[in-house]
Amino acid sequence: MTNILIFIIVILVIATLVQIVRVGELLSEIKNKDVNEVSDKDNNTQGLLFLIVGFGFLIFVVWQMITWNHLLLPPASSVHGTQIDLLMKVSMGLIIVVFFITSPMLFYFAFKYRGKKSNNAYFLSHNNKLEVVWTVIPTIILTVLIIFGLKTWDNAMNVEVTESTKLIEVYAKQYNWTARYSGIDNKLGKANYKLVKGKNTLGVDMLDVNSADDKMAREVHLVVNEPVLLKFRSQDVIHSAFLPHFRVQMNCVPGISTQFGFTPNKTTAQMKESEGEDFEYVLLCNKICGASHFNMQMKFIVETQEEYDIWIASQDNLEKKLLTQK
């Protein structure tokens, strides 16, 4: 019933529109004008609209930057992240400046040079000097940006892995994450998907000597200011481990091992102080992986060495977990 009503209303609206448009066209025919010929008056209105709506858009942009600024991610909680933030500030600053120069120019030109039947445009087909200038300037700016960007990238990706870098494996599957700590030897035991069975959800090879002291958990604890190397694996489809607060992201690809090293430099407790009691570091999935992609999370906790020691001691190692309590 409602469908029929909606249908009738739509038909009526269309019929009305047809009539309105027809009346408009007939009227101007009577006045001996071509309705669709653009008049000086149209040029004035449309030019003015570019000025008003165009600048309205620019004001809308500024309004968003002011009102929503507090919703953006807080400053990075990692060493390399701080440099990324700096690069972001510089790049953003730059594109905002260019945006606020070129967009007003476009809208203003539209208004300023709105046509008049009696006017004539200025014939100008090219100007080599000008064209060289506006090719060279962006080239210089981009060169600087590229160099700065590549340095930052290099700094973020080519982390030095030393003895003291803590190894943690992050294992992805539809739709959850599991962490594996490398234990006292700081070595992860081998793993193979064919060994996944029962409680051994990560397929850890228990015959490997490095496996016995590994520990499995459903949250990741990190020690503040201590470098960590996250190693990623996936069991089924591509996932992406995304830790926005640390400026860390890496795809988890079945059959391939990927990694990301970084040094967290703010504890969860510190973040709670600045960002509110509810703050938690979280790991999100950032690559479409199936129906519950939107809800694939794991908590990250950054804490002091003492707190970490207490927590890790409370966790069973794999030898105990998998082999003894059958």
Added chain:
Amino acid sequence: MSEHHKENFITKYVFSMDHKMIAKQFLLTGMFMAVVGMLMSAIFRVQLANPGESSILYNLLPSTWLNDAGGLNPDKYLALVTMHGTILVFWVLTAGLSGTFANFLIPLQIGARDMASGFLNMLSYWFFFIATVVLMSSLFVESGPASGGWTIYPPLSALPQAIPGSGTGMTLWLISITLFVVGSLLGGLNYIVTILNLRTIGMTMKRLPLTVWALLITAILGVLSFPVLLSCGLLLVFDRSFGTSFYLSDIIINGEVLHNEGGSPILFEHLFWFLGHPEVYIILLPALGIVSEVIAVNSRKPIFGYKAMVGALLLIAFLSFIVWGHHMFMTGMNPFLGSVFTFTTLLIAIPSAVKVFNYLATLWRGNIRFTPAMLFAIGTVSAFITGGLTGIILGDSALDINVHDTYFVVGHFHIVMGLSAIYGMFAGVYHWFPKMYGRMMNKHLGYIHFWGTFICAYGVFFPMHFLGLAGLPRRYYSNSAFPMFDGLSDINALITFFALAGAIVQAIFLFNFFYSIFKGTKASQNPWKSNTLEWTTPIERIHGNWPGELPVVKRWAYDYSKPGAEEDFIIQTEPLKDGEIEH
């Protein structure tokens, strides 16, 4: 040619070999798909604003897509996003845009009677048509259409156990895209051959309108990159159906251990993006070509820096083949390789900047006539500026770490590729409608359509940057699973409001279009006082374009407001006067 064979209804409207009719077929199919794709976005925007709740819009969906409470199922949200992306990228802005304007404009603007091969041209449309039917039918299969994103990354797209859409739906998607690629290859080869061989006397490459230049370069991009998509898809078909392991390795899905070993999903990504990146320029360049023409005609000025514009197109096209890795910075690729892709990607900003400056210089001291086409052309330039600039953030691998696959990306590509190209397409339709249908579109409705679209589109896509900078990933069914995104619900509601309003505004365009086909005021032969050859053909559509001899070209396409001329335009067939220098 019209002498040679008589046309009946079937050969005139259905299996037509006339490029102008084929162009209209592409346009109408593209418009139909645009409506479908837009409705899909309206539906999933409603879901994002009111997660899990029911809505009257969901009545448009098969009931199996909904849960008992009338809410949308999460995997069907992904199905909608996937189909929306596929439709808009391939159906609307590749076939709908290139198919329409390459077919329509190439012969008319270079002074040819038709495409090099009218028959291949007809086949190209019918492949596209069948592809459309197959794609639409996938909406009605029981397990739903493809749902792994328009980028169809395996293993997700290879395994029906991973998501229901990867069953029959994905098979149909692959069949459909294969037909689509065949169609666009036939079309593309035809466009290239036609432009290179069938230019009329005097139409040197240096006198070619920028629309034709853009369409030529687009066709070359397509011919070089689409076959790679085809092979990429073919390997996926093998993996899906014949047990090979090109892309699959070490997988346990739903407790089942798969035998596949040694394949790499990353290989798929390389192949896919080798097409995928040029594809975004296949979408954008025709729009920029149209805009160059429309801006010059309506500023009553020559396009500023014609040679630089062609050079910029060529450079962009060339670079577009060596930047695909910027979609893959986070796949664990060698950081050095990432550096190379950052370098090549940021280089594209240079020719892009040149284009923007040249557009601005063309407007400068013009005598601008605001036809609806001109409004949309200026809209394209605005979107190209706004969206192009955020590309500088995304192209920088270090910054991409934190914005990759977030709503920042969604905002960026919708503005730079979606809006620029859609505006360009609208500009083209308003501008060449009189040539297509012999009637004018209503000016006032055009104005309302532009301003409504302009406001709503920025209202939808600009705020998305902030969502992304707050860390919100894309392709999320709901943003309520993470407390860190609770503050974003107002922005989401605002975006949805503008999305629905923007969708309604498009009804004005549809109305204007169909009304004007039948009832619009009659067009004069050269309503915009243009220089290009299409306006020298008779208003009445004839097979063969010019009744008598083909026109002979004596000058470039941009002699607007040339000092010493009687009028502010000089058609390309007008000989140079004594002592007159070209440009």
